[in-house]
Amino acid sequence: MYVAVKGGEAAIENAHRLLADRRRGPRDVPALTLEQIAGQLALAVDRVMAEGSLYDAGLAALAIKQARGDMIEAIFLLRAYRTTLPRFGYSKPMDTGAMLVERRISATYKDLPGGQLLGPTFDYTHRLLDPDLAGDDMPEQPERREGAAEESRMPRVTEILAGEGLVEPDGALPDSTEPADITRTPPEFPQGRDARLQALSRGDEGFLLALGYSTQRGYARSHPFAGEIRIGEVEIELDVPELDFPVPLGRIRVTECQMINQFKGSAKAPPQFTRGYGLVFGQSERKAMAMALCDRALRAKELGEDVVAPAQDEEFVISHSDNVQATGFVEHLKLPHYVDFQAELGLVRQMRREFEERKQTSTVKEAAE
Amino acid sequence: MAEPEQSQFSRREAMAVLARAPEDRVLALFAASGLPEAATPLRGPETGLVALRGRIGGGGAAFNFGEATVTRASVKLPTGEVGHSYALGRAREKARIAAVIDALAQKPENRARVADAILAPLRAEQRETDGRRREETAATQVDFFTMTRGED
């Protein structure tokens, strides 16, 4: 039976008004500006850009404000917005070696060329809440080291290591004419590493973090070292038909992680260090590291390893990494399922009746015996 | 009469400077330059997406890893020169004016004014920003004081 019902219009409208009021908060407190969000909650903005898969700090800040700070809601808003825009094309592959570096560390090489640059990191803070931040005290100006070398390529640790042949080279793909694009082609498994990396780059930070952690705890152990993490701005260029040179579009900030994994070799590959790669919008170190761990784990088949753990299961990881998809399916359970439930209720009542009848017959039988 | 600026003027570099510049600076410097604004739009200004590509491992096969908003414009001057602009973000007025600047700079007689009144100040500001950021980062470099540093 199908029962069409209508209603709730006034309730929904009032709910929207109430939401707008609660979003605004106490009216005697000044409203947040987008510049404040982008400038002072920059890492939240970065996360929304990364998982919304759209680089635009102003829009991400607006999304955070509109979502009252609910990050997945903000990511959803950004994803929805991007579908309204036409695609101009694909950029030239960016060169992270030519990055204007703001942070660059290696856990494998102390004295790497260019040095260990800590940048604006939480790493050496004591994780003690700072009551002074409740006020509006201006911090000191950052220290400057004059005469820092003007613009030179900063080689990646993996480039330095590659010479010896003990580390596998950057991931080449066989007959990679056109990189996969998961925003254009529905997913099919198995996927290429290019498609997986695209999915991981927009994947939920918490989900990837948990999976990366699971590999460290023994579910697909991969003996990782953080070969290099770098954060900074990279130039973007686009080939367009009307100009005979690639057009510079400006710069974006990205975080890159080169994970180096010990590998004892398999039937397919000699003993060497293998690699996992992470590349994420903004300053998103945890996400880039988790992504690199997952990338390496998902290469199990390619490297001839047994697939024994969740992090190595491509279909499991990729199908569940997108938090917009995940929240859509989980949250749709809130929508009216009145008719489905009525049907289920009827079914359970009937089964219960049959169960009681069976019980009664068996009691009668027992009594008769 | 050979103009040295003419050969040194790089259209690509000019577009890079304009792409990075904040909208209000481009508009202000253009207005102050006194260069004529008249142009017919050929396309845009319009905002769309560019899919961004990285390389696996940093230098391997290309992969798509996200998108960015990009705004572009193409215009034609009354004298026939066609100019283009592209930049990350959603600044439409900047896109239109940057396309006008690109078109104007194709005429040798405008080049010096474009270079001096618009590009030079923007370039200086960008160098200053980059230099400051580089120096701030350099101050966080770890000096392992018990170690001899690699002089070979």
Place this chain on the structure above:
Amino acid sequence: MDFEALAMEGGFARPVLEAQSAFRALMDALARPGTSMAGFPVPGPPAPLSPEAGAVALALCDPDTPIWLDAAMREENAVAAWLGFHTGAPIVAHAAEAHFAFVADPGDLIGLENFAQGSQDYPDRSATLVLQVASLEGGPALRLAGPGIETERAIAPRPLPRHFARQWEQNNARFPRGIDVLLVCREGLIGLPRTVRIHQQEG
């Protein structure tokens, strides 16, 4: 590629509104197969691409829709350049890779089976052929029937691809796969979605 001003001029004067009006005309044309839609705004593309075909391109094509051009269109570099500049669509050499085909000379067109037909799972991954006809009248009389047509509708466009009615029958047989056709000329635009059945009247 030669980027003369010819390639960059002649877009829609008001891109959003005009593309929407053209899209509306296309939607109506496909909803009512055989009915000629006219009066939609047209751009000024370089010949031999017609203004009406240009309107279809600006309304429907973008960097995700590869375009195939017939020999007459390919002969004029400005056509590919104009489409590239205004839509961003890549031009492909193989008909099977195209989402749209623009045809200046329908009488000489390669067989319809050479274009992407879509798959059983994704029948939408098929080609839409935009045929520039000389007139919507004066050709062999065709009777159309099917969804969007109450009883029957008669059209007589010319020229059409060789053995068009027979080729169309084969196109019908591939359903849900198959191509869709748009006929364009000065007089307007006619949609022939793959669901329409075509009978050529004898004599």
